[in-house]
Amino acid sequence: MPFSQSPYDVQQEWWRGAVIYQIYPRSFQDTRGDGIGDLQGVIDRLDYIASLNVDAIWLSPFFPSPMKDFGYDVSDYRDVDPMFGTLEDFDRLVEEAHARGLRVTIDQVLSHTSDAHPWFQESRESRDNPKADWYVWADPRPDGAPPTNWQAIFGGSAWQWDTRRCQYYLHNFLVEQPDLNFRNPAVVEAILDEVRFWLERGVDGFRLDAVNFCTHGELKDNPPREEIVEGFIGVRPDNPYGYQQHIHDKTQPENLVFLERLRALLDEYPGTTSVGEVGDDDSLGVMAEYTQGSKRLHMCYSFNLLTENADPGHLLAPLEEMEARLGDGWPCWALGNHDVTRLASRWGAEGHAEKLRLYLAFLLTQRGSICLYQGEELGLNEAQLTFDQLVDPAGITFWPAYKGRDGCRTPMPWQADAPNAGFSDSAPWLPIPAEHRGLAVDQQEQDPDSLLNATRAFLGFRRTQPALIKGxxxxxxxxxxxxxxxxxxxxxxxxxxxxxxxxxxxxxxxxxxxxxxxxxxxxxxxxxxxxxxxxxxxxxxxxxxxxxxxxxxxxx
Known part of the structure; x- marks a missing residue:
């Protein structure tokens, strides 16, 4: 049965300085033999996760979805996609994690749904149905063009024409990911109810995907960007999204009102937390603004350290700026995740144990909480895939200038000599690079000097140093x-x-x-x-x- 309270004493601020291990369920462990990781696989590997000396796990989306964006297009907020298991599996995962002292945080994709979600299916039927205003709809310009020049992160206009309503709908990501209208109070109430559903099932917190996209501004054209500089995932010379200053389509003041409503809900469940993903030109400023005081998010992270540049001056600059602007807010830092090239490849450290240890120590000595992406403790490099092996829509769209995110999402290698490196009994959904076998968990556990054992040792040491956690x-x-x-x-x-x-x-x-x-x-x-x-x-x-x-x- 679901439960809403952890079996251990609740510590109100466990999240402050915590290390959160990010799990991409599709690629963690397959127990069903279909080549796709599942919730039972996470349960089976909880002892391994606990052995890392992390404090919590973050599960990337496992909800029902057409999988156009591999779970970030949610069609039902209150269930588990059959490919990952059942709600009973999830409840058992929470119980088993808590028994090991691990908190459970889950992704919540609040700014948009799948176009297969029943809300959108109803909304698109007419301009006067009960959910007609649940998504962002707008009339065309006099010449039939989209209402504004806004660009989608995955390419092309952020507006899609719908023949049922003879209007455009907004989608900041894929066409199949329509944006919810957070200016509608009914939408806000519905979303908060979806969050409450998981709080009642015992989750300890939420990672909020693209949280600054929840509200849009006036329907005005964005001005051009004078210079394309590295930043959020879509800001690249090969992507038209990077050619605009995103003034009107995201990071609006009204978003703070929603965040305060969300925080009030979380405060009803002591010991729960929130970490918002922020993608913006001034992401450090947004991080500070979104975590000020006790009425907004508990913490935020940005893409500032998910950079291609490992020069120490380049890394130090956002850290110093964050400290100058943060006030009483709280940051969360990461060097890798499911959206960016693997750290070992991005920072020129493939097979370089000393560099990887340095980067680990750099991350774990900063002020803030930490997200550690699965496989970083092994030093996995970016998988080099051919075009015909890609499944990520971003990689397929922007190939060859941008090869997408599949290279950082390949399955975890557990056993060097086992079929499919111990991930699955069947061919996995993405290929496992041959070089990853030599970095497999069973190989590194036998080597006292491995990166895996160094990670365990440093994380265990960090737990004994309050100055590194909260200082x-x-x-x-x-x-x-x-x-x-x-x-x-x-x-x-x-x-x-x-x-x-x-x-x-x-x-x-x-x-x-x-x-x-x-x-x-x-x-x-x-x-x-x-x-x-x-x-x-x-x-x-x-x-x-x-x-x-x-x-x-x-x-x-």
Whole structure:
């Protein structure tokens, strides 16, 4: 039976500083023999997940869907797609996760539905039915053109003509993903009811997909963008979406009203949380705005660290800006997810254990909560697929300039020598690269120096350091490719140095700084006599309770 309270004591702010392991169910573990991962597969691997020393899981969509966008086109918010299992499977997953001390967060796709959703099927029938105004409909311009010049992230106009109503409907993503009209109070109430359904089943929180897309502005043309710079997933030179400043089609002030309603609902269920995905030109500002005070989202994450550029100065800039703008808000950081190229390939670290450990330490020493995408603990590289192997609509549309998201969604390799790497007894929905077998879980578990075991060790160490989980942060000037920061919490002060250079670095440091005896072996810097020595891609953490760090301590 469903239950609404975890079997362990509720900690109101468990999410603050938590590490959330993202599971893409299609690619995690298949137990039904159809080549597609399922909820039972997640249950079977919960011991593995718990062994990573993470605090929670995030399940990408498992709801009924035509799968045009692989679950992000929801046709029923209150059920499980048969390919993934049943509601009873989900209830059992929650129960089993809670028994292991793991919280369960799930994706909620609120800004749009599938065009197969009964709400849209009714809405499109006429202009005067009970749900006629549940989606964003608009008349054409006098010449029959779409109401505005807004572009969809997956290519082409964000407006689709419908012959039943002789109007256009808005879709910021695929044609099959019509946008809900959050200006209609009935829509807001209905969406909140859908969220409540899962709260009653015991979930601990929600990852809110494209949360700044819930409301649109006036039906006016967006102005052109002066320069196309790396940002949200659709902002690329090969995609017309990137040619506009998205002033009117998303991130509207009215969205805050909805977020406050959503937070009020979550507050009825103590210990639950929310993390919003923000894609915007000023995503850091939106992150700060959406998490201010206690009436909005608990936390947000953006695409700022999901960048192609691993230069330490480039990475440090958004972190410092976020701290300057955040106020009492709370960030969530990630270096990878189901929408971007695998970290090992994106940051030039394929097969480079030292770099991957450095990037892990970089992520896990920041102030905020953390999302860790499945396979990052193995160092999986981006799968190189041919055009005929693609299933992602974005990759198919924009090939070859953009190869889509399939390369980061290939199945988890569990056993190097098993059929389909232990993921399934049948051919998987996406191919498993041969090189992933050598990175399989069973191989890395046997190697004490593997990235998997380093991840476990660092996450276990982090759990014992309140300063790394909830402490304040201060960044020092970048010195010779070394990011230096300090974390402070209730009298505890930790100094962290991360060497992004491929050669050793030596820096001045407080004489009082001393290495932590319980730090894992990947923390390999040496603090002696006022000098910090870092190997190439080295990591150093020291305790320094009495030192004066107001001086420029991180100097050559």
């Amino acid at each position: 304040d942060i201060r960044y020092h000037p970048l010195r010779n490719d070394v990011i230096c920061l300090e974390r402070r919490h209730r009298g505890e002060r930790l100094l962290v140095a991360l060497n992004f250079a491929g050669e050793p670095r030596e820096l001045g440091a407080p004489r009082e700084a001393h290495a932590l005896d319980d730090a894992p072996s990947m923390v390999n810097g040496s603090w002696q006599g006022g000098t910090l020595r870092l190997p190439a891609y080295g990591i150093a953490i020291a305790r320094c309770p009495d030192c004066d760090t107001r001086q420029a301590i991180w100097h050559p």
